[in-house]
Amino acid sequence: MDFDALFQAQLDTLKEDGNYRIFAELERQAGKFPQAKCHNEDSPDQVTVWCSNDYLGMGQHPTVINAMKGAIDAYGAGAGGTRNISGTNHAHKLLEAELADLHHKDDALLFTSGYVSNWAALSTLGSRLHDAVILSDELNHASMIEGIRHSRANKVLWKHNDPEDLDRKLSALPANCPKIVAFESVYSMDGDICPMKEIVEVAEKHGAMTYLDEVHAVGLYGPRGGGISEREGLQDRITLIEGTLGKAYGVVGGYITGSEAMCDFIRSFASGFIFTTALPPAVATAAQASIRHLKQSDQERKLQQERVAYLRKRLDMEGIPHLENPSHIIPVMIGDPVKCRMIADYLMQQYGIYVQPINYPTVPKGTERLRFTPGPLHSIEDIEHLVLALKELWKQCAISHAVA
Numbered sequence: 355m356d357f358d359a360l361f362q363a364q365l366d367t368l369k370e371d372g373n374y375r376i377f378a379e380l381e382r383q384a385g386k387f388p389q390a391k392c393h394n395e396d397s398p399d400q401v402t403v404w405c406s407n408d409y410l411g412m413g414q415h416p417t418v419i420n421a422m423k424g425a426i427d428a429y430g431a432g433a434g435g436t437r438n439i440s441g442t443n444h445a446h447k448l449l450e451a452e453l454a455d456l457h458h459k460d461d462a463l464l465f466t467s468g469y470v471s472n473w474a475a476l477s478t479l480g481s482r483l484h485d486a487v488i489l490s491d492e493l494n495h496a497s498m499i500e501g502i503r504h505s506r507a508n509k510v511l512w513k514h515n516d517p518e519d520l521d522r523k524l525s526a527l528p529a530n531c532p533k534i535v536a537f538e539s540v541y542s543m544d545g546d547i548c549p550m551k552e553i554v555e556v557a558e559k560h561g562a563m564t565y566l567d568e569v570h571a572v573g574l575y576g577p578r579g580g581g582i583s584e585r586e587g588l589q590d591r592i593t594l595i596e597g598t599l600g601k602a603y604g605v606v607g608g609y610i611t612g613s614e615a616m617c618d619f620i621r622s623f624a625s626g627f628i629f630t631t632a633l634p635p636a637v638a639t640a641a642q643a644s645i646r647h648l649k650q651s652d653q654e655r656k657l658q659q660e661r662v663a664y665l666r667k668r669l670d671m672e673g674i675p676h677l678e679n680p681s682h683i684i685p686v687m688i689g690d691p692v693k694c695r696m697i698a699d700y701l702m703q704q705y706g707i708y709v710q711p712i713n714y715p716t717v718p719k720g721t722e723r724l725r726f727t728p729g730p731l732h733s734i735e736d737i738e739h740l741v742l743a744l745k746e747l748w749k750q751c752a753i754s755h756a757v758a
Contacts, residue, residue: 372691412604421643468598471608474626480505545683573602
């Protein structure tokens with residue numbers, strides 16, 4: 355059997371539908387973010403990155419870089435294996451204590467990524483709690499969906515950000531079964547923010563556990579960067595808060611926080627924790643430095659918010675359609691996969707602007723978009739260049755000025 359032919363046939367279909375993913379070859383350069391060196395033959399040597407999840411530029415911050423350099427000198431490059439086999443490096447424990455403090459929790463547990471922390475935690479909770487039912491917001495991230503699926507627990511979907519529908523779904527379940535309400539604070543594709551207080555109140559009414567994914571909010575919201583739950587004063591009422599070190603904190607890794615018993619439970623039963631090589635100690639040290647800095651510095655958050663507001667204002671002035679939302683994520687709507695890919699290519703090749711097209715299956719067909727994440731290191735000149743490029747391409751490509 356010609357397996358390569360089978361592979362290629364499906365790849366060809368992706369390309370015909372405009373959904374084939376092309377990864378730009380970029381080189382982040384310390385001290386120059388959001389500028390990056392581009393290795394694509396048909397693009398300028400230097401481009402401006404507009405879709406990074408390094409939301410605050412902390413991956414370039416001297417405090418974070420120096421912490422990592424110092425830790426490499428102190429600990430070496432790797433962790434040496436799983437924590438189960440090689441032991442827990444002291445840097446891991448220091449970071450977990452920092453994270454527990456960030457979210458006002460008793461304990462925390464590190465994972466190699468936010469994807470893994472969601473997959474491992476939800477799959478463990480759902481599989482180990484007898485007769486558990488996981489109630490999942492219908493727009494939850496793929497990592498949460500995979501964790502729930504792997505748990506083989508009963509799953510109930512509730513309408514996106516709809517506490518009333520959640521209440522109805524919880525009311526229909528047996529009173530004595532363990533219930534886990536899984537949802538996100540900031541949804542990364544539309545940039546909308548959940549009605550957290552109402553969701554928590556519904557869960558409390560039914561004695562349900564709350565599982566909150568804050569990956570697109572930690573570092574960015576709340577007086578110390580604890581996320582939407584900190585901003586709304588709800589941290590103490592949420593059972594488990596999950597987050598990432600790879601977005602606003604500028605490094606890599608995922609984590610959960612909660613009670614000592616719950617974190618120990620997941621540590622003891624989650625295969626995604628037990629059998630995975632631990633984060634390098636230098637990464638953990640850099641992440642701790644980033645968290646500590648953003649706990650006491652609001653400068654990065656304020657400047658980011660200013661840049662977000664300014665880009666929205668300029669898009670409105672030029673009639674470029676974007677989804678209104680209260681977050682830092684600005685989705686510019688295209689509504690066609692081929693045009694979405696084409697505009698992204700033109701922006702890169704003609705204007706030195708890098709933004710990745712977001713097509714199906716990440717978003718529903720007909721809602722294809724460019725997802726912009728302005729940060730504190732984008733200049734006003736960067737924003738003007740972006741808006742004028744979009745204005746010109748909107749005319750060339752005959753894109754609708756109505757929001758999809």
